[in-house]
Amino acid sequence: MHQVFHPDWQARPFWWDAVPPRPADDPLPSQADVVIVGSGFCGLSAARTLAAAGRSVAVLDARDPGYGASTRNHGMLSGGLKIAPDLDRRVTPQRAAAIRRTSFESFAFTKDLIRTEALQVDYAHTGRFIAAHSRSWYERLKQRRDDLVRHFGYHVRMVPRAEQRREIGSDLYHGGIVIEESGSVHPAKLHRALWDLAQAAGARVFGNAEVQAITGSEGAFTVCTVRGEVRAGRVIIAANAYAGRFNRTMSPYLRRRVIPVTAYLIATEELPADLARTLMPTDRMGTDTQRWLYAFRLSPDGRRIIFNGRPRLRDDVDERTATPLIHRHMCKVWPALQDYRVTHSWKGLVGFTFDRLPHVGVDDGVLHAAGCQGNGVALMSYLGHQMGLKVLTGAQQQCGHDGLPFPTSRAYSGTPWFLPIVGAYYRSRDAVDRLLSGRGTA
């Protein structure tokens, strides 16, 4: 059998080769104007906004700063692309418009930040290719195109199957759409740049400072960590999908509302340059229409494929077990990758919610933003900034996700036991779609 593992294989994000975790183990301060729990894009962005306005800010992370999704993701940067087509049926027209506006603004905000601060984060305006996994989904993508054009004025075009090899060197799909308004970053470089910006503004970031409890009320909070207590006037929780990861006590409210789902990524060894160009000729960011979707891109140097697929229905698969299974998924898209090995495999948590919407809100006086449904590079950076503004101005409503009812379920206490059931259902629906398309590749 072909060897899937490269001799240098590692169970850690490819991104960390260029930007390894940077410990931040200074003693904690005894107090700060604002304590922020979580040092991803959201926490750092909030910290920068607050520190720039003169507030003393301590950002606390349970592990090294950036441990969460912000240094583990695919680095696809966009706004509006993941808005559910049924949004208008689920919320009022005003709320739907505000959610779309926030999503649109988040993309502009993050791009502007990269440009104005000249951040060296390998930003490229690549566009996005969404591939249809069946003929019926190609038809459905036409509706998506119309929505993106109508609501955002984006430049979107259909790519029929006969022309799809201009976008992707694969015959698996039934065409797709290209959306020009989308880009890519090196996520760990973006994270480090945001950290440096927050620090330059005066914020302090601390690792290995797991928060176990938050007590008190506005103006007089006590944040209890494994390294001691910090008193704070305001507290922001920016822990997203990791909110219940380390303990059940920090925020029972968020633990019961955010559904953490593990996403798995692999990076291939360096490919011959001409092969890489054949696989993804336009260097766009790629996803497909499956419910358990594939997402893929070239590395910023254009030499590797970075690929996301679901190894098993259960969520507790380790990286070593997951690797050959994801490699097999990748080879369904590109059989030519059969003989190329994997150098890095890693996983991270994506925060879903019961209403499939991100949320910004307040519980017991503590602000939070959470649940970006796997689309948070731009959005969480922006929502962090928005939360910083809320603290500064006291405004109740600033963005489309503010103050929505945040649903939970009586059957849910933070462990998503239902994922294998939902996963089996999704997988069978995907398989039926493909079967009806006459390919039978399920």
Ligand SMILES: Cc1cc2nc3c(=O)[nH]c(=O)nc-3n(C[C@H](O)[C@H](O)[C@H](O)COP(=O)(O)OP(=O)(O)OC[C@H]3O[C@@H](n4cnc5c(N)ncnc54)[C@H](O)[C@@H]3O)c2cc1C
């Ligand atoms: C594999 C993967 C691929 C993705 N791809 C994309 C993509 O291509 N494009 C896109 O837009 N989005 C993508 N996403 C989503 C995106 O990465 C996230 O939405 C975004 O990074 C979330 O940022 P955040 O700051 O809210 O949370 P995170 O970056 O997850 O940070 C939360 C932090 O909170 C800390 N924390 C948790 N509990 C505690 C505690 N008790 N005490 C102290 N600290 C605590 C954690 O250690 C963690 O560092 C992807 C996600 C994953 C997992």
